[in-house]
Amino acid sequence: MPARRPALTEALEVDGCHVLATVGFDAAGQPREIFLVADKAGSMLSTLLADAAVAVSVALQHGVQAQALAKSIGRVPVGLDRPSTAELPASLLGAALDLLSRLEVNTKWRYR
Numbered sequence: 173m174p175a176r177r178p179a180l181t182e183a184l185e186v187d188g189c190h191v192l193a194t195v196g197f198d199a200a201g202q203p204r205e206i207f208l209v210a211d212k213a214g215s216m217l218s219t220l221l222a223d224a225a226v227a228v229s230v231a232l233q234h235g236v237q238a239q240a241l242a243k244s245i246g247r248v249p250v251g252l253d254r255p256s257t258a259e260l261p262a263s264l265l266g267a268a269l270d271l272l273s274r275l276e277v278n279t280k281w282r283y284r
Contacts, residue, residue, distance in 0.1 A: 180275070184267040191221060191264045193271055203238060203275045205229035208268055217264075224265050228272070238272035245269055 178201075181194040189210070196205040208225040210218035231241060246262035261267045 182271060184264060184271065186261060186264050186267050189217070189264055191268070193268045195272060195275055197275075203272050204232050206232075206268055206272060208264070210264075221264060221268075225268070228265075228269070232272070238269055238276045242266065242269035242273045 177199075178197045179194055180197075181192055184191050184193050191211070192209045194207040194209075195203045196207075198204045206225045206228055208221040210221055212218060228238075228241060232238065242261075245266040247259035247266065248262045249259055261270055
């Protein structure tokens with residue numbers, strides 16, 4: 173990937189934990205990398221998320237779709253009191269993969 177490329181940064185939150193996710197796009201406007209920074213720099217959580225982001229980025233750059241990755245990550249039902257097919261991510265990594273999935277199919281983020 174080129175050294176300079178379009179990017180988008182978004183704040184994510186799951187169960188009171190926060191992370192900044194920066195997504196880098198290729199020339200066709202597809203997400204090809206992600207950087208994750210937890211709110212406590214130097215913490216184990218921050219280190220784990222940074223390492224996970226590298227693995228996700230490598231997968232994206234080798235043609236794995238973000239939706240396929242997102243389906244493989246832990247999910248929780250939206251409402252425990254009623255059956256539902258809608259699920260939320262169980263972790264910050266899952267929330268980041270959901271973001272990537274949305275950007276993968278959302279043409280408004282396609283740069284030319």
